[in-house]
Amino acid sequence: MTVGSGQVYVVTGGCGFLGSHLVRMLLEHEKNISEIRVFDLHLDESLRTLSNDRVKVRLISGDISRLEDVREALRGSHLVIHTASLVDVWGRVPASKITEVNVTGTMNVLQACKEEEVQYLVYTSSMEVVGPNIHGDHFYRGNEDTEYRIYHKEPYPLSKAKAEKLVLEANGAKIKGGKLLYTCSLRPTGIYGEGHELMKQFHRQGLRTGRCVFRAIPPAIEHGRVYVGNVAWMHLLAARQLQIHPSTLGGQVYFCYDSSPYKSYEDFNMEFLSACGFKIIGSRPLVPYFLLYLLALLNALMQWLLHGFFTYAPILNPYTLAVASTTFTVQTDKAEKHFGYQPLYAWEEAKKRTITWVKSLEVSRKDLKDVGEKGNYCCN
Ligand SMILES: NC(=O)C1=CN([C@@H]2O[C@H](COP(=O)(O)OP(=O)(O)OC[C@H]3O[C@@H](n4cnc5c(N)ncnc54)[C@H](O)[C@@H]3O)[C@@H](O)[C@H]2O)C=CC1
Numbered sequence: 001m002t003v004g005s006g007q008v009y010v011v012t013g014g015c016g017f018l019g020s021h022l023v024r025m026l027l028e029h030e031k032n033i034s035e036i037r038v039f040d041l042h043l044d045e046s047l048r049t050l051s052n053d054r055v056k057v058r059l060i061s062g063d064i065s066r067l068e069d070v071r072e073a074l075r076g077s078h079l080v081i082h083t084a085s086l087v088d089v090w091g092r093v094p095a096s097k098i099t100e101v102n103v104t105g106t107m108n109v110l111q112a113c114k115e116e117e118v119q120y121l122v123y124t125s126s127m128e129v130v131g132p133n134i135h136g137d138h139f140y141r142g143n144e145d146t147e148y149r150i151y152h153k154e155p156y157p158l159s160k161a162k163a164e165k166l167v168l169e170a171n172g173a174k175i176k177g178g179k180l181l182y183t184c185s186l187r188p189t190g191i192y193g194e195g196h197e198l199m200k201q202f203h204r205q206g207l208r209t210g211r212c213v214f215r216a217i218p219p220a221i222e223h224g225r226v227y228v229g230n231v232a233w234m235h236l237l238a239a240r241q242l243q244i245h246p247s248t249l250g251g252q253v254y255f256c257y258d259s260s261p262y263k264s265y266e267d268f269n270m271e272f273l274s275a276c277g278f279k280i281i282g283s284r285p286l287v288p289y290f291l292l293y294l295l296a297l298l299n300a301l302m303q304w305l306l307h308g309f310f311t312y313a314p315i316l317n318p319y320t321l322a323v324a325s326t327t328f329t330v331q332t333d334k335a336e337k338h339f340g341y342q343p344l345y346a347w348e349e350a351k352k353r354t355i356t357w358v359k360s361l362e363v364s365r366k367d368l369k370d371v372g373e374k375g376n377y378c379c380n
Pocket residue numbers: 012013014015016017018019039040041042062063064065082083084085086087101105124125126127160187188189190191192
C-alpha cells in the first residue's frame with residue numbers, strides 16, 4: 001500500500017456514532033489527507049479495513065483522560081477533530097467520570113496540541129451548551145447570537161459547556177515552536193441516522209408494545225434534529241477552512257443544521273419508524289404532563305435508592321422530559337457564510353438512508369426470531 005504525503009488528521013472518538021461517519025466522510029471527500037488516526041477507548045476493527053492506497057486508517061486505542069495517550073496519538077499530526085465524549089443524560093455513569101472524559105479529556109487535547117505542535121482543532125460541542133434550560137424557555141429558530149437564559153445543572157451539558165469554553169479560549173494561544181493554535185466549535189442538535197443507538201432503543205421498545213408509540217409530548221414542541229452525514233460533512237468543511245481562513249473560523253461556534261423538518265422528538269422518530277409499520281397513538285399526549293413528571297421523578301428516586309446495587313437508568317427522567325418538552329430549533333446560515341457549508345444530504349436522502357438502516361434492524365431481529373426469539377415482525 002502506498003500512502004501519499006498529505007496531512008494527518010486525528011479523530012478522537014472515531015469509533016463512535018458520529019466519529020465513524022466522519023472517518024468515512026473524510027476518506028471519501030477529503031483529498032488532502034494521507035492518514036486518519038482513529039483514537040478511541042473501544043476500537044471498531046472494521047474501520048481498519050477502510051484504508052486504501054491513498055489514505056491509511058490507523059486505529060489507536062487510548063483514553064482521552066490520559067494526557068500521555070493523547071500526546072502520543074497527536075504526535076506529528078496536522079489537525080484534530082475532537083468528538084470523543086461520554087454522552088449520558090440518564091445517570092448511567094457518575095458525574096465525576098463525565099467531567100473526567102469531557103472536560104479533562106478536552107484539556108488534554110488542548111495541552112497535547114500545544115506540546116505536539118498541532119495548530120488546528122475542531123471541537124464537537126452540542127446544542128446542550130445553550131439549552132434547553134430547566135426553566136422551559138423555548139429556543140425557537142435561534143441562531144448563534146440569540147440571547148437565551150443559559151443554565152447548566154446536569155453533568156453532561158455542564159461538561160460540554162466547560163469544554164467548549166476551554167476550546168474557544170485556547171484559540172490564538174501559542175504552541176511549541178511559536179505558531180498559533182486555531183480552534184472552533186460545532187454544536188449539533190439531536191443527531192440521527194444510521195447507527196443511532198437511541199433510535200435502536202425506541203425501535204426495540206416499540207416492538208414490545210406491538211409497534212405502537214404512545215404520544216407523550218405535545219406535537220407543537222419542536223426539537224432540532226440533524227442528519228449524521230451532514231454533521232460529519234460540516235466537520236470536514238470546518239477542518240478544511242479553519243486552515244485556510246483561521247482568522248474567520250478561529251474562536252467561533254456554529255450550530256449544525258440541515259433541511260430536516262422541525263417536529264417533536266416523537267413525531268420526528270416516526271418519520272422512520274412508520275416505514276416499519278409503527279403507529280403513533282394519540283394526536284395529543286395520552287398522559288397528562290404532571291403524571292409524566294411524577295413518573296420521571298419516581299424514576300429518579302428509584303435510581304437514587306438502587307444506587308450501589310445496580311444502575312437503574314431509564315430513558316425518562318426529569319431532565320430528558322424537560323429537554324423533550326421544550327422547543328429547541330435552530331435557523332442560521334453562519335456556517336454557510338463562514339465556510340461555505342451546505343448540507344450534503346437533502347432531507348429525502350437522509351430519511352431514505354435512515355429508513356434503510358432502521359429496516360435492517362428488523363432483519364437482524366427477524367434472524368433472531370428464526371432461531372427462537374418471540375416477536376411479531378413485518379415491514380413495508
Ligand atoms: N448524539 C447526539 O445526538 C449528539 C452528540 N453530540 C456530541 O457529538 C459527539 C459524538 O457523539 P456520539 O457519536 O453520539 O457519541 P458516541 O458515544 O457514539 O461516541 C463517542 C465516542 O467517544 C469514545 N470515548 C468515550 N470515552 C472515551 C475516552 N475516555 N477516551 C477515548 N474515547 C472515548 C467512545 O468510545 C465513543 O466511541 C460527542 O462529543 C457528543 O457530545 C452533540 C450533539 C448531539
